Amino acid sequence: MAIAKIVWVDDEIESLQSQKMFLENKGYEVVTFTNGFDAIEYVKVNPVDVVLMDETMPGITGLETLARIKEANTSIPVVLITKNETENLMDDAIGSQITDYLIKPVNPNQVLLSLKKIIDNKRLVAEKTTTAYQQQFRELFMALNNNPDYNEWMELYKKLVYWELEMEKSDSPEMREVFYTQKQEANTEFCKFITKNYTSWLDPKSFSAPIMSNHLFQFKVLPHVEKGEPTFFVLIDNLRYDQWKAIQPIFAESFRILEEETFYSILPTATQYCRNAIFAGLLPIDIEKQFPQQWKNDDEEGGKNLFEEEFFRAQLKRLKKDDIRFSYNKIVNHQDGQQLVSNIHNLLQNDLNIIVYNFVDMLSHARTEMEVLKELASDETSYRSITRSWFEHSPLHQALKKIADKKVKVILATDHGSVRVNTPHKVIGDKQTTANLRYKHGRNLNFEARDVLAFRDPKEAGLPVPNVNSSFIFAKEDGFLCYPNNYNHYVNYYRNTFQHGGISLEEMIVPIIKMVSKSS
Template identity: 70%
Template sequence: MSLGKIIWVDDEIESLTSQQLFLQAKGYEIETFSNGFDALESLPSIQPDIVLLDESMPGISGLETLSKIKESYHNLPVVLITKNETENLMDDAIGSQIADYLIKPVNPNQVLLSLKKLLENKRLVAEKTTSAYQQQFGQLFSALSGSLDYKEWIDLYKKLEYWELEMEKSDSPEMMEVFQTQKQEANTEFYKYIYRNYADWLYAKDDDAPIMSHTLLKNKLFPLLNKEIPTFFILIDNLRFDQWKTIQPMFTDLFRIEEEDCFYATLPTATQYSRNAIFAGMLPLEIQKKYPDKWKNDDDDGSKNLHEAFFLENYLKKNGHGDLKFSYTKVLNHQEGQEMNNNFLNLLSNDLNVIVYNFVDMLSHARTEMEVLKELASDEKGYRSLTKSWFSNSPLRQALLKLEGKKVNIVVATDHGSVRVRTPYKVVGDKQTTANLRYKHGRNLNYNPKEVFAFKNPAEAGLPSPTINSSFIFAKEDGFLCYPNNYNYYASYYKDSFQHGGVSLEEMIIPVITLKSK
């Protein structure tokens, strides 16, 4: 089987016969030409995978030939081979989008290495990735069998997401199936871990519990605050760790990562609970007791996150930062994003700027409702791709570009993640029961206790009780909660959608990143 078709253009092509034979023996097809004109005429009929091009030729030079190739075959890789090592030539060649650059005299192995890098890179990377994962599979499986603490669960989840992103480079559906099975097993064990430990974390001392929503700012933001360097806290709603890794390169182009960490979202892993907890520095039950006029339950009318700036202002004062000048900006649509971008440089006069960007959450909900988004984000890979496309073109990224080279601190975080749900569970409740798919609260809930994480006393979960005798239940792993009425319809409609509110690695272990100026 041919590894690729090569056109080799050199005015001294006869002297390269031994190299041609060497490459043919390795499995490449080669057509040779002694000038650029003939090579250009042959392109439509040969349709090569790569061109090896001598820079110095009579008639039409290598760079001129390169320019003509790129006019019609923009994605065709061209390797320029030259005796000339001047910087100007290299700049011209790179500016003309060469794929590689070899200095004469070249030996056959140099050419072979370049061809492998350009033509076989994807296959070689896929094979290496699959092999490496197979070697680590046993270690990851052993870790799941052990007794992990909260830090080790974060490390394990990071490893799983690393391999999920690496497996995208592999064309092996069998290995991806193995990986997905292991990830499901990890979520099963993670649920058991949360079931055993969650309630104890909520009021524990810092050393005995992970950083959670209500302790995030105290641990990750407040230590950076001072009047010398402006600090930006950017909360991107509903951002999973794998989505962060997808957009990370666009941040590291501009800033240096000081710390890439994760924290645990409080339950329910839903905006009104976890985000209010972040900005108030309190659990929802504590917020409701201290600010009863500012807290709304699921079934109350109106927005549930109207008072984040108020919570933050009081939290700053409580922690000795009441004299800092701060701004709070919430972006709910593209127009608001543009307004934020237009005003962005003015924010540098503040000590702290908080920006809440609500796009990924809208994407998650819209994907459930819109067929076109279901096609574009049919799985985690597509969901990541849409997130990357959004961020690369967003007003948020345009605003961050304005901070390049400026002395700033930046903390990027989220309020919760989401999980692709596949398994429907039946729940029966009265008219007051909430409609959420990953958590519900209400009176007289009827459910299979093996399928949910239940708190009959909401206070044990740090949650207010909306009505007397209300209880909370949270879906585990990839489950979602459906009523018996029209059960089959809703089970089919919501299957494979991205939801949040329950207990899974993807929803609860979420990114918090500290960046500084380069």
């Protein structure tokens, strides 16, 4: 059976019989034509893998033939073969979407290499990816079992994300299965690590704690803010590290990426806790003490993230940095986004511009509610793809492109990530128990201890005590918390949706990226 079907069009095809035989001996099926018209008709009704085409032919030129072939089938790769090396011709050919370009006279190995590049590229990349992962599998396994500290966990997670993205190139379902099993194992170990260490990190006297939400500005943002060079702090809500990697190439077109770091989101990995902690520079328990009117618990009426600018102003004052001139912009709909695009140049007069963008969080919630989005973002790969597509066409991208030629810094971060949930756990509680799927607080909670991390005293987790005897529980790995009432309905409804609030690598280890404009 032929490896692939090649159409070769050349008005001097008789002189190329030896090359045709060479390719046939390599396993290719080669169909030849002496003019573009016959090739076009053939391509319209026959499956073809690659077209090799002479540029200079009587009747209809190679470029004209190329245009007609692309009309018939846009995805057919076309290799143009020509004596003409002029720049104009090359520009025309590339503009017409040729896949490769060979200069006459061509030898058989040149043609073979071009075909291998086009036809075998995916297979060769997939094979190399699979082999490389097999080699690193053992290293990752040993690292997991070597009692990693919080820095090593961040590096481990970055490696897992790297291999997850590489696995998209592999067509081996078996290797993907091996990878996902390893990722699950990593999450199991990570949850044990968090269970053992989290409370000690919250101790202000601790000498061994990662940068977490409440210290993000103090240690990772404000040291980079200086007069005369505006810094844009962009917080995209609910952006996982793998989603950052999906949009990174778009940023790299306009900005030089200096550092790709991660930090730890506090618990619960939910907006009203993490984002308020970022802007206040405080744990939720301390925000409630210092701002009792503004802090709202889950079971209270009113918006939970309405005072971020006020919290941030107080943080600057506490850090004796209240001379920083800053703006705060929250984008919650397309109209807000368009206003940002119109107004972005006016922000250049500030030392610091905060932009909070809500799209990814809306996407994960909408995905739970809307069947069409469940289809569009059915797994991690499509979730990344939809994030990339959104960012590429978003007002945020337009706005940042408008300032990319100015001398600016951009720091991109998020408040928490999300995890795709699959394993339901039953929880029984009274009417005051909250409805969140990845964490709950309430009195008289009943649950299986092995399924969750529980804090009988919320203060241990740096959290306010909503009611007397309230406790907090957090789902681990890919678990989600359901009540016994209508249990099967809710399990089926929420299974395989992206949720946040609990403990997983994806929710807790999140990106903070430093960039400068290429003119800086």
